[in-house]
Amino acid sequence: MTTHANQAFTEGVILNNGVHMPWLGLGVYKTKEGQEVIHSVKTALELGYRSIDTAAIYRNEEGVGQGLRESGVPRDDIFVTTKVWNADQGYESTLQAFDASRQRLGLETIDLYLVHWAVTATYRETWKALVHLQKEGFVRAIGVSNFQIHHLQQIIEDTGVIPAVNQVEYHPQLAQKELLAYTREHGIQLEAWSPLMQGKLDVPVLQQLADKYGKSPAQIVLRWDIQHGVVTIPKSVTEHRIRENAAIFDFELSAEDVALIDSLNENKRIGPDPDHVTF
Template structure:
């Protein structure tokens, strides 16, 4: 299976569908889950310093035998590590745990007002030094990004935010499109909270797919890089088996109306 990719604003390719790795109940679930994802054709892995699993991700990649250059690795800078020296140290520690010299994408995990410009400048340096192939922001909404852009020399390549029909804000996607920033959505499955939504169940039946596959497909059809996560082999396969159907424009529009601000993480609109 070949997963389609998107070209970022600096010309590098990123798969449109990958796997998350956040907080499985037990840390020993991470490595097999990433191995199964790679086996299912996944070539994009989303991790973060704060998930405490960068070593397990690295081990899964090593044991898969897939060349490093075929895999797109994202990691993120944790809040307490923002600021000039701390960011550099945290980045070095992430690379060391991942066992790599260059990461594909380095993201600022959450906006922290007092470090906004300083942290981004360090990411720019990491990028121009060739130690990250792309840099970007996570949980930053347009107001935060606009502030960064007033001093930025490099436009973020990616903006990662929570994305499902239930947290869908078209203005956030439009903003990224206008700025030539690729959107990436996390928690596309709303951690299972909406699996019994009758509207979603009806659509899943119509397409002969699961509600989980419908949510992943909806996100992909918005052109958003999507990173569902499971620690179960069958579910991982199911989540990658979404390339053989298309949600009609009418049903996309219907799903766009499911918004009820259900989120698994904080709403960036409430962050200064």
């Protein structure tokens, strides 16, 4: 692997509590429990990835844990994220859900634990539980997922603890400009889920830029994430794609081309609106 490629795995951001998080990770949403997720995790780690993102609702934490162990990569070298699901939110139930995730993963400590969605009735108590878990040393960093600005303001007001990360839907058609500005201002790291728009990359501008830089449209988008200071976790189960997604550190988009991708924003969501979560 080239020096440029190695940067994908050794470089990262220092979160607001001093913890290092890689810029690039493997997402395992909809990756099947069992051999599929085990193989994906092992392949990514063999290729040099050092960040794996899962969640209780993905129902593949056991396979992720097995892939981590079978990879032979030292535990301290890997950044593992998981999330508490909506039905398990609330103070005591979150503590129980965390313990269950930790057992499924086979890990003593989780690097990043997130509140998966801002469930109106419970997210504030859920956040207090995460604050407790971090204070007790069970979690290295805590954060949220799919939180809007007003959700972030509420939990910060409640606890005085600023989330380290907010993982949200983020891609060229949903650039989340106000949210990105707010998180930058408050030292919260934005992280992109569905960065590749679930593969819907047949966009002329992206193809033109791919041709210009000698890259794929996916690599153009992932590079755009990084240049906006957004951590990205593309999902794939094939070695070719996992390898390709990492080859984004040997080129740089011009400011004009970043702005051109920015212009694709339509505030268009693939997933649910976080203010109207019904699951």
